[in-house]
Amino acid sequence: MxxxxxxxxxxxxxxxxxxxxxxxxxxxxxxxxxxxxxxxxxxxxxxxxxxxxxxxxxxxxxxxxxxxxxxxxxxxxxxxxxxxxxxxxxxxxxxxxxxxxxxxxxxxxxxxxxxxxxxxxxxxxxNFVSSRSEERPQRLITTSAIDILEVYGRDMDEKIILDHLLGKKCLEKSGLHIVSVVGTGGMGKTTLARLAYNHRQVKAHFDERIWVCVSDPFDPFRVCRAIVEALQKEPCHLHDLEALQQKIQTCIGGKKFLLVLDDVWTENHQLWEQLKSTISCRAVGSRILVTTRNENVVEMMRTTYMHSLGKLPEDKSRELFYQIAFSGKNREKMEDLKEIGEKIADKCKGLPLAIKTLGNLMRSKHNREEWENVLCSEVWKLDVFGRDISPALLLSYHDLPPEIKCCFSFCAVFPKDSVIKRDELIKLWMAQSYLNSDGVKRWRWLGERTLNI
Incomplete structure (x- = not known):
């Protein structure tokens, strides 16, 4: 910055x-x-x-x-x-x-x-070290996206969640049947929920499937509106909570549905009751799948089954890291860097988000010295971040060019889970002079490239 x-x-x-x-x-x-x-x-x-x-x-x-x-x-x-x-x-x-x-x-x-x-x-x-005399390695213009066809190390977790959603490991009782996935940030709760939500057996089992990103704050009106839009497959123009609740009850009355409430934070029982009463008219076999970091949320919702999502096993962590970090590297280079790669992957402590982020960082580093610099970085010794920020994520941030750091940090002005429009964001970067250019077309190109790094 x-x-x-x-x-x-x-x-x-x-x-x-x-x-x-x-x-x-x-x-x-x-x-x-x-x-x-x-x-x-x-x-x-x-x-x-x-x-x-x-x-x-x-x-x-x-x-x-x-x-x-x-x-x-x-x-x-x-x-x-x-x-x-x-x-x-x-x-x-x-x-x-x-x-x-x-x-x-x-x-x-x-x-x-x-x-x-x-x-x-x-x-x-x-006594700062000057970067003027240091020859910076040429940075590849890459994207952080990678097509991972398999989610590593979550087969057993997926099976357990599916069994509870499909009724194979539970008896039907009165009241809502809620399955909660709990874990720290970046552990893969949303990924596991997506696996279950899109499973062919789940698609065949439920009459309706609804996905809502809840986040913080918990707004019953916004959540209800999202449910209506998911059910109707079109925008909702209702502006009253009572009308939304009645619409939901009409749409799901007597149907067996799966409702995913992703990233729930609120511990306010009154807010939860507003939603709970709305979906009480479901058919037997309906399920609510919740992801949250907070066990107090689980208790407040009176969860039927809580699944604590743990870290990835060591072998799966390394496998995921290699899949990303070694992409595009030849066999000789992979053999040369494999030992260092194991140690870097282990430092991520089984956190999938950290492994993927650091894996993408190492994709652009091609010599042993660069990999050793990451392995020996002082950032790994920090304990001030606790559960909120992984050192692996911080390393990835520090490796960004200064102008990209500025653009990345600017995104913090947007509320959590808000939809950021690409063109508007680029214009905001331009207004802050973060994109160094002398022409509108060039600005747009720079903005697009920055978003893809």
Whole structure:
């Protein structure tokens, strides 16, 4: 993020200086040399930011320095915007009164520029390693998507879930029959639910199948509307919860259905009751399949059967990692990297999402040194992320080019599980100057390429 900001400031500073020369806008005495000095400082800072970004996860002082640097960069961009506006106004005045000789406008060195240089000078205190002399390996333009025809290591889990959904391991009782899959983030709960939902026996067994991504917050109106749309196979135009509930009861009355509620977080019993009462008119044999990270959710819903989803076995973890990381590599290269690959896969601790993410990262690395750098990274030693972020995911993030990091981080402004429209996202990146281009077509191409990395 800081790298991108510094690059943007450098680009805009150069552009404004070129504008003031072209438009005969003058700078106060000594400012031109100060700007050149500032440009040199920006270049020097940019050279050490890669190392700073790596170290900030363990060193609070580095993190604080980067935050101050970013604050100053934002202030500098505001000043440069003001300069550009002033130059534009000067240009318009010249057009409106061509007969009048242009009056030169003088700019002095603003305080944010001075403060930035002061903060930048602190970089010497950290002994950062410069990336200028390092030859970066050529990065393949790849996508994170890969066609995995088999889900590794979940055969037994799938069988158990199917038995409970199809009634082979349970007796029918009054009340809703709820099967809950519980596990930490990235463990593969949604994948297991999809396997069951799309199984040929499940398709034949139920009259209706409904998939709803619930997420947080739990909104009964939104969930009910999603159920209606899934049942009708078309958009729903009802805007009242009561009307939605009646519609659901009409559609599923007497039918045997499977309702998947993916990614449930709420522990609020009253919210759950609003949905529960709506689907109470189901036929015997109906099932609700829930995925959640929270066992309190399981208790609140009065789950009939809870399935705790554990990590992948070691052999399956390695097999999944090899399938992705060795894609496109010849047999000789695979043999050379296999031992290191085993150790990297084991560090993912059986977490499927981490294995897939790191596997995709290693696909673009082709020599032993690059693989050893990942294996020996300091990130693996961090314990501050707990169950929320795997070090493998953090490694993948740190390996992104600075401009891609910025685009990726920007997506955090969207609510969880919201639908992000591709064109709108690219336009938002453009508005933030994250895509360095001088033409709309080029911007669109860069945006598409960024989304596919």
């Amino acid at each position: 800081a790298d991108t900001l510094v690059s943007i400031v450098l680009e805009r500073l150069t552009s404004v200086v070129e504008q003031q020369i072209h438009e005969q806008v003058s700078l106060a005495p000594g400012v031109e040399s100060e700007i050149q000095s500032l440009k040199n400082t920006l270049l020097s800072v940019r050279d050490v930011l890669e190392d700073a970004e790596r170290r900030k996860v363990k060193e609070k002082s580095v993190q604080g320095w980067l935050e101050r640097l970013k604050d100053m960069a934002y202030e500098m961009m505001d000043v440069l915007d003001e300069w550009s506006i002033a130059i534009f106004q000067f240009q318009m005045e010249g057009v409106e009164n061509a007969s009048r000789s242009k009056t030169k406008v003088s700019f002095c060195m603003p305080s944010p520029f001075i403060r930035f240089k002061q903060v930048a000078s602190e970089r010497t205190d950290f």
